[in-house]
Amino acid sequence: MSKTILEIEGLRKTYGSLEVLKGIDCAVHEGEVIAIIGSSGSGKTTLLRCINMLEDFEGGTIRLDGEEIGYHAEGSMRRRKSEKDIARQRALTGMAFQQFNLFPHMTAEANVMLGLLKVKRLPKDEARAIALKWLDRVGLGDRAGHFPGQLSGGQQQRVAIARAIAMNPRLMLFDEVTSALDPELVGEVLQVIKGLAADGMTMLLVTHEMRFAYEVASRVIFMNQGVIGEDGNPREMFVAPKTERLADFLKTSSFN
Protein backbone atom coordinates (compact mmCIF):
# COMPACT_ATOMS: atom_id res chain seq x y z
CA MET A 1 0.00 0.00 0.00
CA SER A 2 1.27 3.50 -0.79
CA LYS A 3 2.05 6.18 1.73
CA THR A 4 -0.59 7.22 4.26
CA ILE A 5 -1.62 10.87 3.83
CA LEU A 6 -4.48 11.21 6.26
CA GLU A 7 -5.04 9.40 9.54
CA ILE A 8 -8.26 9.84 11.47
CA GLU A 9 -8.52 8.30 14.93
CA GLY A 10 -11.53 8.27 17.21
CA LEU A 11 -13.03 11.41 15.66
CA ARG A 12 -16.02 12.66 17.63
CA LYS A 13 -18.14 15.72 16.91
CA THR A 14 -21.27 16.95 18.67
CA TYR A 15 -23.71 19.77 18.06
CA GLY A 16 -25.08 20.48 21.50
CA SER A 17 -26.46 17.15 22.70
CA LEU A 18 -26.51 15.63 19.23
CA GLU A 19 -23.53 13.40 18.51
CA VAL A 20 -22.90 13.59 14.77
CA LEU A 21 -19.63 11.68 14.59
CA LYS A 22 -19.27 8.88 17.11
CA GLY A 23 -15.70 7.78 16.72
CA ILE A 24 -14.38 7.62 13.17
CA ASP A 25 -11.21 5.66 12.42
CA CYS A 26 -9.89 5.77 8.92
CA ALA A 27 -6.64 6.10 6.96
CA VAL A 28 -6.32 7.59 3.50
CA HIS A 29 -3.43 6.64 1.27
CA GLU A 30 -1.78 8.63 -1.45
CA GLY A 31 -3.70 8.49 -4.74
CA GLU A 32 -6.87 7.03 -3.26
CA VAL A 33 -10.21 8.30 -4.54
CA ILE A 34 -12.69 7.71 -1.77
CA ALA A 35 -16.41 8.18 -2.21
CA ILE A 36 -18.23 8.81 1.05
CA ILE A 37 -21.86 7.76 0.80
CA GLY A 38 -24.75 7.49 3.23
CA SER A 39 -28.15 8.98 3.93
CA SER A 40 -28.47 12.59 5.00
CA GLY A 41 -27.62 13.13 8.64
CA SER A 42 -25.15 10.27 8.65
CA GLY A 43 -22.24 12.67 9.20
CA LYS A 44 -20.50 12.53 5.81
CA THR A 45 -20.34 16.28 5.24
CA THR A 46 -19.37 16.92 8.85
CA LEU A 47 -16.51 14.45 8.50
CA LEU A 48 -15.23 16.36 5.49
CA ARG A 49 -15.56 19.71 7.25
CA CYS A 50 -13.64 18.50 10.28
CA ILE A 51 -10.69 17.54 8.09
CA ASN A 52 -10.02 21.16 7.21
CA MET A 53 -11.30 22.60 10.48
CA LEU A 54 -14.38 24.29 9.11
CA GLU A 55 -15.85 22.49 12.11
CA ASP A 56 -14.17 22.18 15.47
CA PHE A 57 -14.37 18.69 16.93
CA GLU A 58 -14.44 17.48 20.49
CA GLY A 59 -12.55 14.22 20.39
CA GLY A 60 -10.00 12.24 18.45
CA THR A 61 -7.22 13.30 16.14
CA ILE A 62 -6.77 13.98 12.46
CA ARG A 63 -3.26 13.84 11.04
CA LEU A 64 -2.24 15.10 7.64
CA ASP A 65 1.21 13.84 6.64
CA GLY A 66 1.80 13.07 10.29
CA GLU A 67 0.95 16.60 11.49
CA GLU A 68 -2.02 16.94 13.83
CA ILE A 69 -4.77 19.11 12.38
CA GLY A 70 -6.37 21.86 14.43
CA TYR A 71 -5.30 20.84 17.92
CA HIS A 72 -2.22 20.10 19.93
CA ALA A 73 -1.62 18.61 23.34
CA GLU A 74 -0.51 20.96 26.08
CA GLY A 75 0.36 18.72 29.01
CA SER A 76 -2.81 16.72 29.44
CA MET A 77 -4.91 19.48 27.84
CA ARG A 78 -6.09 19.53 24.27
CA ARG A 79 -5.73 23.02 22.81
CA ARG A 80 -6.95 24.51 19.57
CA LYS A 81 -4.07 25.72 17.45
CA SER A 82 -3.68 29.42 16.65
CA GLU A 83 -5.79 30.83 13.81
CA LYS A 84 -2.61 31.39 11.86
CA ASP A 85 -1.54 27.73 12.19
CA ILE A 86 -5.01 26.52 11.28
CA ALA A 87 -5.06 28.79 8.22
CA ARG A 88 -1.74 27.31 7.11
CA GLN A 89 -3.08 23.76 7.59
CA ARG A 90 -6.27 24.52 5.70
CA ALA A 91 -4.20 25.51 2.67
CA LEU A 92 -2.86 21.93 2.60
CA THR A 93 -6.30 20.59 1.74
CA GLY A 94 -8.49 21.89 -1.06
CA MET A 95 -12.24 21.99 -0.76
CA ALA A 96 -15.10 22.37 -3.23
CA PHE A 97 -18.57 23.14 -1.92
CA GLN A 98 -22.09 22.27 -2.91
CA GLN A 99 -22.89 25.97 -3.43
CA PHE A 100 -19.61 26.76 -5.28
CA ASN A 101 -18.99 29.79 -3.04
CA LEU A 102 -17.06 31.71 -5.66
CA PHE A 103 -16.26 35.29 -4.71
CA PRO A 104 -18.86 37.17 -6.77
CA HIS A 105 -16.91 40.44 -7.00
CA MET A 106 -13.88 38.82 -8.62
CA THR A 107 -13.34 37.39 -12.08
CA ALA A 108 -12.78 33.65 -12.47
CA GLU A 109 -9.07 34.30 -12.79
CA ALA A 110 -8.97 36.54 -9.68
CA ASN A 111 -10.87 33.87 -7.73
CA VAL A 112 -8.19 31.32 -8.53
CA MET A 113 -5.34 33.80 -7.98
CA LEU A 114 -6.39 35.04 -4.54
CA GLY A 115 -4.96 32.16 -2.53
CA LEU A 116 -1.83 32.02 -4.67
CA LEU A 117 -1.17 35.71 -4.05
CA LYS A 118 -2.17 36.04 -0.40
CA VAL A 119 -1.46 32.60 1.05
CA LYS A 120 1.39 31.34 -1.12
CA ARG A 121 2.63 34.89 -1.72
CA LEU A 122 3.54 34.20 -5.33
CA PRO A 123 4.35 37.11 -7.65
CA LYS A 124 1.41 38.25 -9.73
CA ASP A 125 2.46 36.91 -13.13
CA GLU A 126 3.34 33.53 -11.68
CA ALA A 127 -0.04 33.35 -9.92
CA ARG A 128 -1.78 34.35 -13.14
CA ALA A 129 0.03 31.67 -15.11
CA ILE A 130 -1.01 28.99 -12.62
CA ALA A 131 -4.58 30.28 -12.57
CA LEU A 132 -4.81 30.22 -16.35
CA LYS A 133 -3.29 26.76 -16.49
CA TRP A 134 -5.95 25.37 -14.16
CA LEU A 135 -8.81 27.27 -15.73
CA ASP A 136 -7.66 25.74 -18.98
CA ARG A 137 -7.59 22.31 -17.38
CA VAL A 138 -11.23 22.62 -16.31
CA GLY A 139 -12.09 23.81 -19.80
CA LEU A 140 -12.61 27.49 -18.97
CA GLY A 141 -9.46 29.12 -20.29
CA ASP A 142 -11.63 31.44 -22.37
CA ARG A 143 -13.73 32.48 -19.36
CA ALA A 144 -10.89 33.80 -17.18
CA GLY A 145 -12.18 37.37 -17.30
CA HIS A 146 -15.80 36.48 -16.55
CA PHE A 147 -17.45 37.14 -13.22
CA PRO A 148 -19.27 34.28 -11.45
CA GLY A 149 -22.62 35.89 -12.24
CA GLN A 150 -21.81 35.53 -15.93
CA LEU A 151 -21.14 31.80 -15.69
CA SER A 152 -23.46 28.79 -15.55
CA GLY A 153 -23.61 26.66 -12.41
CA GLY A 154 -21.42 23.98 -13.94
CA GLN A 155 -18.86 26.56 -15.03
CA GLN A 156 -18.88 28.17 -11.59
CA GLN A 157 -18.27 24.82 -9.95
CA ARG A 158 -15.39 24.12 -12.30
CA VAL A 159 -13.83 27.49 -11.44
CA ALA A 160 -14.27 26.64 -7.76
CA ILE A 161 -12.47 23.33 -8.29
CA ALA A 162 -9.69 25.14 -10.17
CA ARG A 163 -9.42 27.60 -7.27
CA ALA A 164 -8.95 24.77 -4.80
CA ILE A 165 -6.63 22.64 -6.91
CA ALA A 166 -4.40 25.58 -7.95
CA MET A 167 -3.18 25.74 -4.34
CA ASN A 168 -1.57 22.36 -4.99
CA PRO A 169 -3.20 20.68 -1.99
CA ARG A 170 -2.17 17.31 -0.60
CA LEU A 171 -5.78 16.24 -0.52
CA MET A 172 -8.97 17.40 -2.24
CA LEU A 173 -12.32 17.39 -0.45
CA PHE A 174 -15.50 17.50 -2.54
CA ASP A 175 -18.71 18.18 -0.65
CA GLU A 176 -21.69 17.15 -2.82
CA VAL A 177 -20.35 19.30 -5.62
CA THR A 178 -23.02 18.31 -8.12
CA SER A 179 -26.09 18.46 -5.85
CA ALA A 180 -26.91 22.10 -6.65
CA LEU A 181 -26.51 21.66 -10.40
CA ASP A 182 -29.09 21.17 -13.11
CA PRO A 183 -28.88 17.56 -14.31
CA GLU A 184 -27.45 18.51 -17.70
CA LEU A 185 -24.53 20.32 -16.01
CA VAL A 186 -23.51 17.47 -13.72
CA GLY A 187 -21.50 15.66 -16.39
CA GLU A 188 -19.00 18.45 -17.07
CA VAL A 189 -18.12 18.71 -13.37
CA LEU A 190 -17.77 14.95 -12.92
CA GLN A 191 -15.54 14.91 -16.01
CA VAL A 192 -13.17 17.37 -14.31
CA ILE A 193 -13.08 15.23 -11.17
CA LYS A 194 -12.40 12.12 -13.24
CA GLY A 195 -9.46 13.91 -14.84
CA LEU A 196 -8.02 14.78 -11.44
CA ALA A 197 -8.45 11.19 -10.31
CA ALA A 198 -6.54 10.02 -13.37
CA ASP A 199 -3.72 12.42 -12.40
CA GLY A 200 -3.38 10.59 -9.11
CA MET A 201 -4.86 13.32 -6.90
CA THR A 202 -5.93 12.02 -3.49
CA MET A 203 -9.60 12.81 -3.03
CA LEU A 204 -12.48 12.42 -0.63
CA LEU A 205 -15.86 12.89 -2.26
CA VAL A 206 -19.14 13.13 -0.45
CA THR A 207 -21.57 12.25 -3.18
CA HIS A 208 -25.04 11.08 -4.06
CA GLU A 209 -23.93 10.03 -7.55
CA MET A 210 -23.75 6.28 -6.99
CA ARG A 211 -22.91 5.52 -10.59
CA PHE A 212 -20.03 7.98 -10.45
CA ALA A 213 -18.81 6.59 -7.11
CA TYR A 214 -18.90 3.12 -8.61
CA GLU A 215 -16.91 4.16 -11.70
CA VAL A 216 -14.34 6.54 -10.29
CA ALA A 217 -13.78 5.68 -6.64
CA SER A 218 -11.05 3.27 -5.66
CA ARG A 219 -12.72 2.87 -2.30
CA VAL A 220 -16.11 3.59 -0.81
CA ILE A 221 -16.94 4.52 2.75
CA PHE A 222 -20.53 4.06 3.84
CA MET A 223 -21.43 6.33 6.74
CA ASN A 224 -24.30 5.35 8.97
CA GLN A 225 -25.47 7.30 12.02
CA GLY A 226 -22.11 8.83 12.81
CA VAL A 227 -19.95 5.76 12.32
CA ILE A 228 -18.36 4.05 9.34
CA GLY A 229 -20.80 1.32 8.41
CA GLU A 230 -18.78 -0.27 5.68
CA ASP A 231 -15.47 0.45 4.00
CA GLY A 232 -14.22 -1.35 0.93
CA ASN A 233 -13.85 -1.37 -2.81
CA PRO A 234 -16.85 -0.24 -4.85
CA ARG A 235 -17.40 -3.49 -6.72
CA GLU A 236 -17.73 -5.57 -3.58
CA MET A 237 -19.77 -2.99 -1.72
CA PHE A 238 -22.26 -2.14 -4.43
CA VAL A 239 -22.66 -5.68 -5.69
CA ALA A 240 -22.54 -7.55 -2.41
CA PRO A 241 -23.09 -5.26 0.58
CA LYS A 242 -22.14 -6.98 3.85
CA THR A 243 -24.52 -5.06 6.08
CA GLU A 244 -28.26 -4.78 5.84
CA ARG A 245 -27.97 -1.00 6.34
CA LEU A 246 -25.92 -0.57 3.19
CA ALA A 247 -28.17 -2.91 1.24
CA ASP A 248 -31.19 -0.83 2.30
CA PHE A 249 -29.42 2.41 1.47
CA LEU A 250 -28.44 1.20 -1.99
CA LYS A 251 -31.98 0.03 -2.64
CA THR A 252 -33.40 3.49 -1.90
CA SER A 253 -30.78 5.50 -3.77
CA SER A 254 -31.04 5.87 -7.51
CA PHE A 255 -28.28 4.17 -9.44
CA ASN A 256 -28.15 6.21 -12.59
Place this chain on the structure above:
Amino acid sequence: MTPSFLDQLWLARNVILSGLGLTVSISLLAILAGSVLGVLVGLSLTYGNRLIRPIFRVYTDIIRGTPVLVLVLASYYVSSAVGVNLDPFSAGVLALAVFCSSHVGEIVRGGLQAIPKGQTEAAKAIGLTFGQTFAYVLWPQALRQFLPAWVNTAAEMVKASTLLSVIGVAELLLRTQEIISRNFMSLQFYFFAGALYFVVNYGIERFGKYVERKTAVPS
Protein backbone atom coordinates in the same frame (compact mmCIF):
# COMPACT_ATOMS: atom_id res chain seq x y z
CA MET B 1 -39.99 101.23 -5.07
CA THR B 2 -39.32 98.08 -3.11
CA PRO B 3 -35.93 96.43 -3.77
CA SER B 4 -36.05 93.35 -5.96
CA PHE B 5 -35.14 89.87 -4.74
CA LEU B 6 -32.17 89.71 -7.06
CA ASP B 7 -30.77 92.98 -5.71
CA GLN B 8 -31.10 91.67 -2.19
CA LEU B 9 -29.58 88.36 -3.18
CA TRP B 10 -26.61 90.16 -4.70
CA LEU B 11 -26.17 92.19 -1.53
CA ALA B 12 -26.28 89.05 0.59
CA ARG B 13 -24.10 86.92 -1.66
CA ASN B 14 -21.09 86.74 0.64
CA VAL B 15 -23.19 85.98 3.69
CA ILE B 16 -24.99 83.19 1.84
CA LEU B 17 -21.78 81.75 0.45
CA SER B 18 -20.11 81.70 3.85
CA GLY B 19 -23.21 79.99 5.26
CA LEU B 20 -23.19 77.43 2.48
CA GLY B 21 -19.46 76.89 2.98
CA LEU B 22 -20.01 76.24 6.66
CA THR B 23 -22.91 73.87 5.96
CA VAL B 24 -20.75 71.88 3.56
CA SER B 25 -17.81 71.82 6.00
CA ILE B 26 -20.00 70.70 8.90
CA SER B 27 -21.58 67.98 6.79
CA LEU B 28 -18.30 66.73 5.36
CA LEU B 29 -16.59 66.60 8.74
CA ALA B 30 -19.58 64.89 10.33
CA ILE B 31 -19.90 62.33 7.52
CA LEU B 32 -16.17 61.64 7.53
CA ALA B 33 -15.76 61.30 11.28
CA GLY B 34 -19.13 59.56 11.59
CA SER B 35 -18.23 57.02 8.92
CA VAL B 36 -14.84 56.18 10.42
CA LEU B 37 -16.44 55.83 13.83
CA GLY B 38 -19.40 54.02 12.29
CA VAL B 39 -17.22 51.39 10.65
CA LEU B 40 -15.68 50.69 14.07
CA VAL B 41 -19.17 50.47 15.56
CA GLY B 42 -20.29 48.14 12.75
CA LEU B 43 -17.27 45.88 13.16
CA SER B 44 -17.84 45.72 16.92
CA LEU B 45 -21.50 44.87 16.38
CA THR B 46 -20.60 42.12 13.93
CA TYR B 47 -17.42 40.60 15.31
CA GLY B 48 -17.26 41.91 18.88
CA ASN B 49 -17.03 39.44 21.75
CA ARG B 50 -19.64 39.02 24.46
CA LEU B 51 -18.41 42.14 26.25
CA ILE B 52 -17.93 44.51 23.30
CA ARG B 53 -21.08 43.72 21.38
CA PRO B 54 -23.67 44.66 24.03
CA ILE B 55 -21.83 47.92 24.73
CA PHE B 56 -22.09 49.01 21.11
CA ARG B 57 -25.60 47.63 20.84
CA VAL B 58 -26.69 49.95 23.67
CA TYR B 59 -24.71 52.82 22.13
CA THR B 60 -26.42 52.57 18.73
CA ASP B 61 -29.87 51.98 20.19
CA ILE B 62 -29.65 55.03 22.44
CA ILE B 63 -28.19 57.32 19.79
CA ARG B 64 -30.60 56.22 17.10
CA GLY B 65 -33.51 56.65 19.48
CA THR B 66 -32.56 60.25 20.35
CA PRO B 67 -33.61 63.25 18.23
CA VAL B 68 -30.61 64.91 16.56
CA LEU B 69 -31.63 68.25 18.02
CA VAL B 70 -31.34 66.79 21.51
CA LEU B 71 -27.88 65.43 20.66
CA VAL B 72 -26.80 68.85 19.38
CA LEU B 73 -28.06 70.65 22.48
CA ALA B 74 -26.60 68.02 24.79
CA SER B 75 -23.25 68.12 23.06
CA TYR B 76 -23.06 71.91 23.47
CA TYR B 77 -24.56 72.49 26.91
CA VAL B 78 -23.52 69.28 28.67
CA SER B 79 -19.93 69.58 27.49
CA SER B 80 -19.63 73.09 28.92
CA ALA B 81 -21.34 71.98 32.13
CA VAL B 82 -18.72 69.29 32.69
CA GLY B 83 -15.91 71.72 31.96
CA VAL B 84 -15.01 70.74 28.39
CA ASN B 85 -15.46 73.99 26.53
CA LEU B 86 -16.41 73.10 23.01
CA ASP B 87 -17.21 75.96 20.66
CA PRO B 88 -20.61 75.65 18.96
CA PHE B 89 -19.04 74.42 15.71
CA SER B 90 -17.09 71.59 17.36
CA ALA B 91 -19.97 70.63 19.61
CA GLY B 92 -22.31 70.54 16.63
CA VAL B 93 -19.98 68.48 14.45
CA LEU B 94 -19.42 66.07 17.35
CA ALA B 95 -23.16 65.57 17.81
CA LEU B 96 -23.72 64.97 14.09
CA ALA B 97 -20.72 62.62 13.86
CA VAL B 98 -22.00 60.55 16.78
CA PHE B 99 -25.46 60.41 15.20
CA CYS B 100 -23.93 59.46 11.86
CA SER B 101 -21.77 56.75 13.46
CA SER B 102 -24.76 54.93 14.91
CA HIS B 103 -26.45 54.83 11.51
CA VAL B 104 -23.32 53.86 9.61
CA GLY B 105 -22.65 51.21 12.28
CA GLU B 106 -26.00 49.57 11.61
CA ILE B 107 -25.49 49.81 7.85
CA VAL B 108 -22.05 48.17 8.11
CA ARG B 109 -23.38 45.42 10.37
CA GLY B 110 -26.25 44.71 8.02
CA GLY B 111 -23.97 44.68 4.98
CA LEU B 112 -21.52 42.25 6.55
CA GLN B 113 -24.17 39.93 7.94
CA ALA B 114 -25.94 39.73 4.59
CA ILE B 115 -22.92 38.00 3.04
CA PRO B 116 -23.54 34.22 2.85
CA LYS B 117 -21.53 32.09 5.28
CA GLY B 118 -20.12 30.12 2.36
CA GLN B 119 -17.98 33.09 1.39
CA THR B 120 -16.08 32.95 4.67
CA GLU B 121 -15.82 29.18 4.43
CA ALA B 122 -14.44 29.26 0.90
CA ALA B 123 -11.89 31.88 1.96
CA LYS B 124 -10.89 29.79 4.97
CA ALA B 125 -10.62 26.70 2.80
CA ILE B 126 -7.93 28.24 0.60
CA GLY B 127 -5.99 29.21 3.72
CA LEU B 128 -6.81 32.90 4.13
CA THR B 129 -6.57 34.27 7.67
CA PHE B 130 -9.52 36.17 9.09
CA GLY B 131 -7.86 39.51 8.35
CA GLN B 132 -7.30 38.53 4.72
CA THR B 133 -10.80 37.12 4.40
CA PHE B 134 -12.21 40.39 5.67
CA ALA B 135 -10.03 42.59 3.46
CA TYR B 136 -10.39 40.72 0.17
CA VAL B 137 -13.67 38.85 0.41
CA LEU B 138 -16.09 40.34 2.94
CA TRP B 139 -15.39 44.08 2.94
CA PRO B 140 -15.50 44.59 -0.85
CA GLN B 141 -18.85 42.82 -1.00
CA ALA B 142 -20.27 44.65 2.02
CA LEU B 143 -19.14 47.98 0.60
CA ARG B 144 -21.16 47.50 -2.57
CA GLN B 145 -24.12 46.36 -0.56
CA PHE B 146 -24.26 49.33 1.78
CA LEU B 147 -23.28 52.13 -0.57
CA PRO B 148 -26.89 53.23 -1.29
CA ALA B 149 -27.79 53.33 2.39
CA TRP B 150 -24.60 55.20 3.15
CA VAL B 151 -25.34 57.87 0.53
CA ASN B 152 -28.77 58.24 2.09
CA THR B 153 -27.19 58.81 5.50
CA ALA B 154 -24.81 61.40 4.04
CA ALA B 155 -27.78 63.34 2.66
CA GLU B 156 -29.49 63.07 6.06
CA MET B 157 -26.42 64.63 7.66
CA VAL B 158 -26.60 67.67 5.36
CA LYS B 159 -30.22 68.17 6.38
CA ALA B 160 -29.41 67.63 10.05
CA SER B 161 -26.69 70.31 9.89
CA THR B 162 -29.47 72.92 9.92
CA LEU B 163 -30.05 72.04 13.57
CA LEU B 164 -26.72 73.63 14.44
CA SER B 165 -28.40 77.00 13.92
CA VAL B 166 -30.02 76.65 17.36
CA ILE B 167 -26.63 76.75 19.09
CA GLY B 168 -25.53 79.73 17.03
CA VAL B 169 -23.45 78.14 14.27
CA ALA B 170 -23.73 80.51 11.31
CA GLU B 171 -24.50 77.89 8.71
CA LEU B 172 -26.76 78.38 5.75
CA LEU B 173 -30.08 78.34 7.61
CA LEU B 174 -28.99 80.80 10.32
CA ARG B 175 -27.46 83.07 7.68
CA THR B 176 -30.67 82.96 5.70
CA GLN B 177 -32.68 83.91 8.78
CA GLU B 178 -30.30 86.83 9.40
CA ILE B 179 -30.85 88.07 5.87
CA ILE B 180 -34.61 87.71 6.15
CA SER B 181 -34.61 89.71 9.40
CA ARG B 182 -33.13 92.60 7.44
CA ASN B 183 -35.21 92.55 4.25
CA PHE B 184 -38.32 90.58 5.33
CA MET B 185 -38.29 88.53 2.10
CA SER B 186 -38.92 85.31 3.96
CA LEU B 187 -40.61 83.43 1.15
CA GLN B 188 -37.94 84.11 -1.45
CA PHE B 189 -34.92 83.50 0.74
CA TYR B 190 -36.25 80.38 2.41
CA PHE B 191 -36.97 79.00 -1.03
CA PHE B 192 -33.52 79.94 -2.17
CA ALA B 193 -31.90 78.25 0.84
CA GLY B 194 -34.06 75.20 0.19
CA ALA B 195 -32.84 75.11 -3.40
CA LEU B 196 -29.22 75.23 -2.24
CA TYR B 197 -29.78 72.27 0.12
CA PHE B 198 -31.39 70.43 -2.73
CA VAL B 199 -28.41 71.07 -5.01
CA VAL B 200 -25.96 69.77 -2.40
CA ASN B 201 -27.98 66.62 -1.74
CA TYR B 202 -28.67 66.05 -5.40
CA GLY B 203 -24.90 66.22 -5.97
CA ILE B 204 -24.32 63.64 -3.23
CA GLU B 205 -26.94 61.35 -4.72
CA ARG B 206 -25.50 61.62 -8.25
CA PHE B 207 -22.04 60.92 -6.89
CA GLY B 208 -23.38 57.86 -5.08
CA LYS B 209 -25.04 56.57 -8.25
CA TYR B 210 -21.81 57.14 -10.14
CA VAL B 211 -19.76 55.14 -7.63
CA GLU B 212 -22.42 52.43 -7.61
CA ARG B 213 -22.20 52.11 -11.38
CA LYS B 214 -18.40 52.11 -11.31
CA THR B 215 -18.20 49.33 -8.72
CA ALA B 216 -21.08 47.22 -10.01
CA VAL B 217 -20.19 43.57 -10.60
CA PRO B 218 -21.15 42.39 -14.09
CA SER B 219 -23.60 39.54 -14.26
